[in-house]
Amino acid sequence: MAMLEKTTDVRALRHWEGDMEADYIYTTGIAGDKFFKEIKENAKITGTKCKKCEIVYVPPRMYCERCFENLEQWVDVSDKGIVHTYTICNMDLDGSKMDKPVIMAVIKLDGMHGGIIHKLGEVNPENVKIGMRVQAIFKNKKERVGSILDIKYFKPVK
């Protein structure tokens, strides 16, 4: 279509392989660096508060996305909260079936606005419910590096 000549021999059609790969290092930023250091040192989840909008952001932000105030008030947030929504993942990144389902969830920690994204653990998929109370399980201090993965997962509160 639109061209005056097209091959009818499929063997003549070529493709060319390549990639767009590179290595990346992301700084966690002004707010993120403080957040992760608090997790790493003290296993404590912190947020920043916009007094004007009455919102506590977790992870903390250096600015309020709604009103653009600079956020300087840091608050401690509970490591417990409720499941706002969840999904049971049976497919892995490469499209293959997972050996064991992974449960991803949005967890609304007490005192925060919205909810953070993390995995649920120590629970069977069929027992997970929206509204269920869960709690963060941290890695041991010497294993913590200052990352969202310093939290292993969230498990149901007994």
Added chain:
Amino acid sequence: MVRKVAVVGIGYTGFSSSTPDVSWKEIMFQAATRAYEDAGINPRKDVDSFITCAEDYWEGFSIFDEFVPDQLGAVLRPTCTVCGDGIYGLANAYMQIQTGLMDVVAVEAHSKISELLTYNDVVAFAMDPIYNRPLGGHPYYIAGLEMRRYMEETGTTEEQCAEVVKKNKENALRNPDAAYGAKMDVEGVLNSEKVFAPLKQLDISPLADGCVVMVLSSDDYAKKFTSKPIWIRGIGWASDTPWLETRNWGEAVYAKLSAEKAYKLAGINEPKKEIDFAEVDDKFSYKELQHLEALGLCRKGEAGKLVEEGAFGVDGILPVNVSGGLLGVGNTLEASGLQKTLELVLQLRGDAGKRQLKDVKTGIAQSWRGIPTNSGAVVILGTDGGG
């Protein structure tokens, strides 16, 4: 002064699961040739500005903009790339024409996604690198999270979502350009692999290649080009927070906001009454329902029941995704909004063949930029210019 803007030319390739016979340049050349032919114009003389909608990683180039002009007739002309879906491209064309600086603008969007071998990884690469991406996994879990919350807040059922799949895939059987038309039953969807429960394999629109080019012009020029200008009555676009942590999981706020803008521009106060048919984003089955509610085409929580009752079928009160939607045509990523707009133009011109709707005057197309975004756009087209 508000100028009236019309779609005066459309060109497109079909949509298919792969296109090994043409390069990305050649597929664009094909669609562009048809669009200019349809408008009856020579792009080297008659088009004032060219807009492509693309994202680098879909294409495999650090700066895709480089590889655009030649095959569109845009060499040494005002040309740019918009990092957005095709409706964003239409919005820029609309604004350029409104300034009076441009009279005729061509908008292009395509998908050559069959050439990306690691689609899942690239979608994951769009996630926040600090808080979300390290958790790993297939990024479509976000749709699973959203579907469950949407069902929770609205009472929508998995069966109702499956009805969307059945409707759209069957609609696609009447669209010769669709890649994934099929006879379906609801049980088939429900029994498909529970990939991100409650989201199942068949709730997900499969990827497709294809290209759409549209020529837009101001009203004084529109009369020159074609006997059937289809008017842009309203257009809008919006982004909600990009943070998964603060988004509203039950509601498509970006669609609501963009529709509000578009309705205002179109002078539409009662969309339910004034819109005859809709092409809304259905990258996932539940998204069609969530989007219909956000567009004000039904009340929140009502869409599931309505689809079950057949209200959104070809013969229903509001035909939705008659083209087959992305579930039936295929997900063409940045081209998906133009694919939907294309269906509006075909229907409003009366050129939709077997799937032609009767007596349609006003249609709405809506796009969402996909996982993990919280952005989208809306365009309203009509046979009458309106305001």
Added chain:
Amino acid sequence: MRDVAVIGAGMTMFRRRLKETGKELCYEAAKMALDSAGITLKDVDNVVLGSAPDAFDGIHMKGENLSDGSGGYRKPYMRVFTGGGTGVFAPIAGWWHVASGMADICLVVCEEKMSCIQPHPQAAFAHIWDPILDRPLKPNLVWIFAMEMNRYMHVHNVSKEDIALVAVKNKNNALDHPCAQLAAKITVDDVLNSEMMAWPVNKLDISPPSDGAAALVLASKDMASKLTDNPVWISGVGWSIDSTMWTNRDLYFPEYVAKAAKMAYKMARIDNPKKDIDVAEPYDPFDYKELHHMEGLLLCDKGQAPILTKEGVTQRDGDLPVCPSGGLLGVGNPIAATMGVKACEIYWQLSGQAGKRQVPNDPRTGVCQAWGDLMQFGSVMVMRK
């Protein structure tokens, strides 16, 4: 067509590495621009983002990720991308948002975080080339500049010394820019004796990769008259792209810049740019590029830019000050965010806010330009007091 004014601007430091995330950089520049315009985010109707390859920041669809930092929360938010041309193209897109009547106030934010890609942004530049024709030859980005510079030198018989004067001037000008990354007092010999990268390009001919962000506030005439008594008007915009096939073009002259410039001058009703332009900020990622672009902007005849430079005409106190900001060579080159030393600088110069960098000729009309893709894209904006 509605009149569009610039009423505020902001920028961050340009540095090889900044601690802020991309979003945070956007926020800092945007907040500064809003503060300088005396408005808040609530007053903004639309947001336009300019950012160059996703491959720098390492985020696919990075425009989406950056939207909250740019002030796009629950607003119409649009990203445009024309390679290195983005830094002047984003404000052009902002212009059409306001000129069309779609927005009364449009915030334009440009960002680049090039330090994310390791070990060097070169890894991203490796993928700007045609995958079939060019990439198998394992090219380095500097090659195309070297080839273009060589062609320019060859056709006009320009010496490396003449070109080095641009680097000397701009790095010196940058001493007065508080955000500058590579400001220095250097000599022509320093440039010529700096490390040979790809002949004819030496290290000091090149601007450094940087992190940074910049922002502008654009307003309709009605809004501008309410908000400021010192607006600067966008009186002409132009952009143009040449063929992808860069190996089919004679690289000695940037035709695409000339096309864009003619479009902008026509709109601004400028018949004689050589006379009518008081201050210019052409894109200077390499020193010869300033000369190349002065010619493309029709500020002098072909081949004449090196002569004007030698005569001191382009110095800050010369008849035609060029890159009084210090340019990319002196302040830094965070690709799209170079809006800070192009469009923002012309705004500051024309509104008399450029402080130590203020050109003394009481400028009334200025032009800024950026350039991008495979030596292919030109964006030009003319501004008036």
Added chain:
Amino acid sequence: MTEKIKHFPGEKLSQKQIDEGEVTTVKHSPNVKYAWSCGEAMSRFLNEMKKGKLIGRKCNKCGRILFPPRMFCEECFRPTNEWVYLKDTGKIMTFSKSYLDTNAKRIKEPILVGVIAIEGASENMGFMHYFGEMDPDEIKIGMRVKAVWKDEKEREGAVTDIKYFRPLKEGE
């Protein structure tokens, strides 16, 4: 600067601060792979390279012979008409002597690289390639050069089927 601006934000970091973990960071190396369809024009181009030939494509409207070939003429915006075999000789349009490799690593012996306008195609119709069998000081714009091909068995249908271009000898 403006009276309202007192402070320019931006917190400078060194590579050392990152490497030594003074600030927290996240690392990622994405898996991003493609197989681009070459399409009609580039498939033929590559298949001819494998045979040791350069091929162009002619537009009968403007009369130009385009190289590298394409199925459409970007000037006339119409399909091109016919295939035309070209010579494997050409003229250097511009060049560089690069002391940087593809990753910006420093190298001692410069890579000689440039644009060669191919003979048999229209003016300026060139592509990028390496130069060889010449002294770095010898290379000049306007110099005529000839392709040095890989052995037929080694050719795979790629631009690198030409090893480099060498100076055209007198009488050649």
